Every structure is written in structure tokens, then in C-alpha cells.
Amino acid sequence: MRAVRRKLSTYLVVGPFAIVLAFPFYWMLVTMFKEDLDLYNVENVPYVYNPLQWRFWESATTKHVEYVFTDTQYTDWIVNTLKVGAVVVAITLVVALPAGYALARLSGSWGQSAGIAIFLVYLVPPTLLFLPMSRLIVELKRLPGIDDEEGLKDSLWSLILVYPSFTIPFSTWLLMGFFKTIPQELEDAALVDGCSRIKALVRIVFPISLPGILTVVIFAFALCVNEFIYAFTFISSSENRTISTGVPNELIRGDVFFWQSLMAATLIPSIVLALLYNAFLDRFIKGFTGGAFR
């Protein structure tokens, strides 16, 4: 009896929360397949496709979803986002992997402080830095090899340069947490066998940490997809946008909203990211708290 009550109370609490939190996404899903006549009629029940019938898909349409992919630059923005994300994640790993390891293993008490200091940098928000940053990327034209009058402005390279400013602190922290959970004995054994520390790192530590590293890849990539204010101030031409700025800036024309298309463009990346988050959530929790707050 107690067990049943316990189970029931769980569903009674978690259920309503899930409904409220996921509601906007349900509304996106319904909206994206609606006909104009159905959507813009306040007499219709908005939660279903009207006219209501058993074969409900006959009252729905996929033409607005197709429109996003065929008549807008949506796919370009997805490609841009993937490009920026991939390069930023690569840079992040090259810098954060050794740093995370050193902070977890090699440094003494000052390492703990250094780790927290690096993490605190993650809390310095882009909203504090975007004004000087928007000028600094133009001034980069003084560097050899950058010929453009506007420097890196309106170039994906500006985002690639700036995004590691938040992915590196975040990833270093997570990786530090993961490395702390790996038993020291494994490396000691390798060192006794005559491995150099670097070799032990590359041959032993990194392979065991692969799940943790993959988690960092996912979440660092998600940070890049999420970023708005830098992409908004740096990038001006529509073909160079990422999805976060492309959808709100280019798919909304003045006061005209194509809600079905907008919701399709919104829901698709959200679902993909949420699936990835859910799959890696337990590992994320492990790394996040493994750092210091134990």
C-alpha cells in the first residue's frame, strides 16, 4: 500500500511539472502542421487540427515545414552552426583536456584554487563583454592575413575565436570532475611500466575518460548553439547566421510572422538537443559535481 501511494505521489507531482514545462513544445508541434485557415480562427479549438476528424492528419499540412527547408536559408544556418560548433569544440578539447587533467591530478592546493578561478570566468557573462568585443573583432584587421576592412566582423571566424571564451572554462571544469573519478592506480601502473606521463595520459587516461569527453563535446557544442548576443552583434548578413540568430532575425519579416514555419524551425533543433542532453545527463551530473562541490 505504501509503495503504491509512493508511486502515485511521484506521478502526481512529476506529471503536472512535465506538462507545464513541455507545453510550449507541444504547442509548437501542433502549430507547425496547421493550415492557415485553421490556425487563424479563434473559434477553433487550438489543440487539435480542425475540422476535427478521426484521420486528423487530413486536416493538417506539411507545406509550412517544407517551406523552411526549401525557401529559406535555414539549412545554411544549420550548416554554419555545425561548422562553428565543430571547430570550437575541437579547440576547446585541445586546450581543456590537458588543463582539466593537470588540475585534477598534478597540481597541489593551488590547483584547486586555479580550477575554481577558471570556472568563475565562466560566470563572466557575454553581456558584459559584447560591447568591446564587437569592436575588437573589427580591429583584428591589423593582423597579417586578415585583409578585410571590417576585420572578422560578419565572418564565422569571429564566433570561432570568441566562443571558446565560455566553452573552455566550462569544459575544463567538467573534465576536471571526470578525471578525479578515475583511479590514480591505473596511471601509476603505467608509469611503473616505463610510460612517460604524457604517454600515460594519451594511452590510458583519455581512452577511459571517453564517455566523459563525449559529454563535454555535447554540452560545449550546445553552448555554441545557444549563444545569441555575440552572433547577433557580430554577424550581419543572412547567409552567415547561426540558427539562434537566423530564425528570429530572418524568418520574421517586419510584423509578419509565419508561425507554422517558425515553430518548425524552432522545434526540430530543440528536440535533437534534448535527446542528447537526456542521454548524457547522468554523466553530466557526475562531472559537474565531481569538481569540487562534493
Added chain:
Amino acid sequence: MEAEAAARWKPGTRRWRRALEDRRVLAPVLIAPAVIFIALVVGVPFGWAIYLSLTDAIGGSLSGSWVGFDNFTSAWSDENFRKALRNTLIFTFGSQAIVLVGAAILAHYLIRDFRGRWFLRFLIILPWAAPVALATLGWLWVFDSLFSVINWTLGHAFGVVDSNDPPQWLGRPNLALLSVIIVHAWRILPFAVVIFIAGLASIPSEVDDAAKIDGATGIKKLLYVTLPLQLPIALVALLFGIVFTAADFTVVYLLTQGGPFNSTQMLTTWSFAIGINSGSLGEGAAISLYLFPLLAAVSITMLIFARKAQVS
């Protein structure tokens, strides 16, 4: 040992190799790239923001003549700025209050094992996983002035509001502020839940057993055992929430652009309006720097807290 044979031929490499085995050398070598990179892409712009805030620099330049603290005082004397400061505080603490209560309850239940947990958890983390700008567009549609699904439900289905004159969620000053608070709480809540779950998971099971022996169950256990043990992790979630909310630009900008009548103007959106739209780079930087005391306070609390956690 080919590597060693090779190293013998070049004494220089060998010394370098030997040095790399010493953790006092290796640790700084491994950490250096991260520190240098962060100093360049965070330290330099941050220093520049401070410099700009003390000059009369305008858009399109990186310098101006020295004006001391004029930008800070003139920003302060602007009524809109003080409104933005007040709104930022209401926005931050209002949404975080909702998040804390919601996350404490939800995490307590979500940590249990039950059928359908994977799917419910998926639904719950959607707001956190969805790109902010896109999720906000979803809310823009939910709050639409003519076809708001909330107003349809309240008006046509329940008859609570007048369908001919439904609430304009983003069009009335107080409602608009409430709306952005709700949207941000909605977005941060799943993240706080995740941190809470991490905190709950780290409570050793012996504590549970001890509580059982002492006869602490239900509410009593929650109040005297679980909540106090949850406090440190709640603080972490709160500090994160404060920073992410106070520094948010995306949600407010896309929903209301600070309007109507500056009723949802935040420090971030106001600094954008002044620094980018009006081109007063110096004053814009000064406005965004007003955020810094809040962020510094949060960071220092975190630092002290982390030290304590380390000692105990």
C-alpha cells in the same frame, strides 16, 4: 626503448623530457594554454570594457577621451537606467524564487526510479536543452496578442477572461514583467533540478538509514534531514541561476525588447540600446558594468563556499 635512444642523441630534448616528468613543471605546461587563451579572450575585452566606460568612445572606434566616472553618473541620473536596475533585480530574484521552490520539489520526486522516468525527464529538460532564442520564439507565439493559446484556454474554454479583451501578456507593463519572469524561470528550472538531483544523489545512504532508526519520516525527514543536506547544492543552483538571469539578454530582447514603456528594460538590454543602437560605446559599457558588483558578490560567495566544502 627507441624513444630513449633517440633522446640520447639530442641532450636538449632529453632534459626537456625529464622536466616533463616533474609535476611542478608539467602541471603549469598543461594549464598554460587555457590560462593564456582565457586571458586573451576574456581578460582583454573585460579590461577594455572598463577602459571604455571611462571614456566618451562612440560606435566605430575603440577609444575616446578620458571622462572619468561621467558615464556612470550620467547613466545613474537617467530614469530609464534606474528602472532597468530595478527590473533586473525583480526579474532575477523573482524568477529564482520560483526556480528554487520548483526544483526542490521536483528533484525530490524525480530522483526516484519509476516507469516512464526517461520520457518524463526528457519532457522536463526540454526548456533547458532548447536553444534559448528559439524557445523564446515559442513563448512569443504562446503570448501572441490575437491567437494566444493561453487566452483561448482561459477565455473560450474556462470563461475566466473576456475573449473580446483578453490579457495582453507582453503588451501591459506589469504583465510583461511577469511574463519574462515566468519564461526565464521556466528555462532555468530544469537546470536547477539537475543540480538538485546531483546534490541529493551525493547524500550517503547511511544518512537515510540513520533517519529511519531515529523515526524521522515524511515531512519531518524532509525538514530536518534532506533539506539541510540539500542546502549547499541549493546555494550552487541559486548562484548559477542569479548569474544566468541577471546577465540574460536573449529572452527579454526577443519577447519585449525592453518595452512596453521600458517596463521590462534590463541592464543588459539598456546597455545594448545605448551602446549599440545609440552608439554611445562608453556609456553602454558603463551600464553593463553596473552588473559587475552583483556578479562579483555571487562569485565570491561561491569561492568561500567551495573552500568550505573542501575543508569539511
